[in-house]
Amino acid sequence: MDLKSLIRHARGDEPADVLLRNARVVNVLSGEIVPASVAIAGDFIVGIGEYPAKHEVDLRGSFVAPGFIDAHVHVESAMVPPAEFARAVVPRGTTTVVTDPHEIANVLGLDGIRFMFESAKYGPLSMYVMASSCVPATTMATNGAALHGYDLFPLKSDPWVLGLAEVMNFPGVVRGEDSVLEKIGAFRDRPIDGHAPGVSGRELQAYVAAGITSDHESTTAGEALEKLRLGMMVFIREGSAARDLDALLPLVTSATQHRFCFCTDDCQPADLVERGGIDHMVRRSIAAGVDPVIAIRMATWNAAQHFRLSHRGAVVPGRRADLVVFDDLRAPSPRLVYRNGQLVAQDGRMVVPPRPPSRSLRGTMNVAWDAVDFGMRAEGRRARVIGVQEHQLVTRALVDEPPVIEGFACADPARDLLKVAVIERHMASGAMGRGFVQGIGLRRGAIASSVAHDHHNLVVVGADDRSMMTAARRVAAMQGGMAVCEGDGVVADVPLPLGGLMSHEPVEVVHHQVAAAVTAARGLGSPLHDPFMTMGFLALEVIPALKLTDQGLVDVDRFERVPLWLRC
């Protein structure tokens, strides 16, 4: 709608398309609930109050608030592409997300980011992108692409790109490494998201001085307060793994409430389907005693303000008509969701026709099968073993003596000593890391997955080589995904053919497929709540202590590769 027409509607000289009558408007600017009607024309809110309209909806006293904004989310973690992600979150009131597509970018680089735009465009969810800053995370693993400042610079002129995504390489920032500063420099004076778990004192000050404007990694109020005091916007995160809401809410006061946004970061299909995202955070905040208008402000205006989304985040004339309608201010559950003035969801379901499925991506499972060999010649007696811990990304660096048969070291499922392999799957380079893991708990069979942060190589854990090969091949045959195998048989699988990360199926189907795969893995003996998630993170070489990549074992504390076998 052009400006002139917008003004004409706001004057009331031309009838609005829709008038939401008898609403109680949540005014996140004045902190009030204001009884009023809301006039919508085209994509925009054009007036608050009585207006002539072509169509009226009597809300009978329901509340109208701005659509929710997720300030930081990796859509890929939901294992579905943006179009399907939208179908999951929009009915729950999230109309805008700020995403870092760094999972797909680690697989397919800029092509991967373009795919995310492709899947989001003209859909019912406004998807903004922060340019991924850490692709790859390190040089101790092979991933599918490398994005330097040179590559990110063109993204600046895309109106859907707001800034630079979480700069996870905080040591690089604090040390002033050129390659990191180049990226930060490219996005100077734009929002630059931070990722500084536990960083404090002068290191944090250096990180902030570099121009990082937010952080979503605080797990304690003290940590968040230090960041807030230094000028960072605190994104409170309630994801599937990391849940920080309870710990951080006590910091929200009338003095500080303008310095918080809500984000989900990583949300698995199960939580997306059963729990909710930002809507869940709003309800929990209110239940914890936060004033409802403040809770909604954190979920809307604060993020719009932070990211300079000047047409979103408030129910005022001239802003986009992204609105949620709900009945209970103590526990807002969106009954109606408007996006760009159109009713897109009602009673938890989309009411607009689904978009055609996302165009597929080219296959990304490029494995040099000739080089894939799970055999591990015993080059010593004592081997390094990754000790996984449930509900933690941090592993322990253990040492054990695996059984040796005919010169080859073997798994010993009886004492939970399993083999683990990470097979490079982007360049068909033949690179493959091999090691041992304790804590997965399979008694027999193997599990494999192409979801392995951040390089997303093919990771396999198993009790025997044959099962491991079956699982690895099954994942590759699906062009990515998760598999549970025993011997030559496939017990369960989850196809994730989009970059090896995302499915073509509806999120509910993926949720059930994943649940079935987890159940199958538990059937093979694993006591873990989610052995796939645990396995996925044992290949993440930026989190202590001992990890495995396609390049071999990594001692993260020393930040270098180490051999499997100890000398003595």
Added chain:
Amino acid sequence: MDLKSLIRHARGDEPADVLLRNARVVNVLSGEIVPASVAIAGDFIVGIGEYPAKHEVDLRGSFVAPGFIDAHVHVESAMVPPAEFARAVVPRGTTTVVTDPHEIANVLGLDGIRFMFESAKYGPLSMYVMASSCVPATTMATNGAALHGYDLFPLKSDPWVLGLAEVMNFPGVVRGEDSVLEKIGAFRDRPIDGHAPGVSGRELQAYVAAGITSDHESTTAGEALEKLRLGMMVFIREGSAARDLDALLPLVTSATQHRFCFCTDDCQPADLVERGGIDHMVRRSIAAGVDPVIAIRMATWNAAQHFRLSHRGAVVPGRRADLVVFDDLRAPSPRLVYRNGQLVAQDGRMVVPPRPPSRSLRGTMNVAWDAVDFGMRAEGRRARVIGVQEHQLVTRALVDEPPVIEGFACADPARDLLKVAVIERHMASGAMGRGFVQGIGLRRGAIASSVAHDHHNLVVVGADDRSMMTAARRVAAMQGGMAVCEGDGVVADVPLPLGGLMSHEPVEVVHHQVAAAVTAARGLGSPLHDPFMTMGFLALEVIPALKLTDQGLVDVDRFERVPLWLRC
């Protein structure tokens, strides 16, 4: 300072230039007073806490806050150019101003705006500019330049230009006039300042829908609340004429405090010298019961956030070291002022050498003297008379019968009926408006000035033609200014050779010159507090009811020119 060096200082690996020790830091983000030291390197704050430094200043518990930001000011109203304006406001803690140079722009167009930059550059005050949107204000007066969207567009790429200045033509916005929308369109998604006195309801909604993001014209809490609810940032104004602080402060609550900035709009030399600007507003707010940190937040962070000045407005690493130091949190009076890390003022005085005087401007008093004639042939019996009211810009439309001698209508000072003339002084067109005014109160002599909003033609009020001619010629001879004359003699004058608006003298000198001129005018019989200010506004053809321009009398309510003489 490059990013790498900034980071090195923030780490503490390189000593800071200055460490402000034993400070109590006003943290406008957390709402706290935090005892700490502040490390400065180059232009920037590099750390909060203990840092190695080349030089230490023991503040002994003094408070450190961000430098104040004036969100909207016409520097020209102080009758001195930016360099001298800086000398007046910086010692009082204002380190950044957002200006609309529309007075000088009405005289000299883009050249006038460039002069303001020229005078401000590399000085101790950061002067940002909003592109003047209303040059000229109307077509019912002749001014010195016309700035269309076409002319403003190039300003967008100037890093010191933040957005579009107050769109005073609110009827034009509400009616959707192309010439106004062109300017708004050019600054889409940038801050666009509003000017909507008393505008309400659907008209206000149309104004907001057009993209206007702030307003500084609210004089009542009700008016400001309506604007705040609709999404406008409310600039609370405390200028020399308009003083809205007391009326609006009751609106400032913990819920709304993030929606207010402070501004002075128009500040005369007297107030600049004797009262203060933003510092005065901070003190008065606190005295009125506003929490000191909130008062300071409105004077700093809120404006920085609104104008996207991402390097100002908070005492945190990576922001510019614009700081004020004061001892009394209940009545902050800056004792030390740092700007870009340098101590620039102490105990109310600048401590850095003055900048060389601003380069002069070409003369702007271009009057066709042959056409200047104060004689007014009586073309009727009853004449329209402008009735001025002290302390109000609004005039009354009166009717009176002036005495007529030899066919010419004359002033009648005995009953306060004076002649008024507005002489076009930009293009030497010979245009001249003539009329009568009641309320100025001169018993004899005349006063003249080249400061006459917004066209700044030469306005003269007098008891006789000879005195009026003397005064007009005196102003022109000074290349602009104010004069008080009687017969052929000059009783007092104020030279304002810079565009006819600003002086080369220090602001204290201008203050005394103006005071002397006012005293002289009062000596000639005027009972007004400031007859020059009253006279200056009787030529402003956008404020009701009856005004005079070089084109003649204007009935502002009808928004058209009207003849001096009534028909019957």
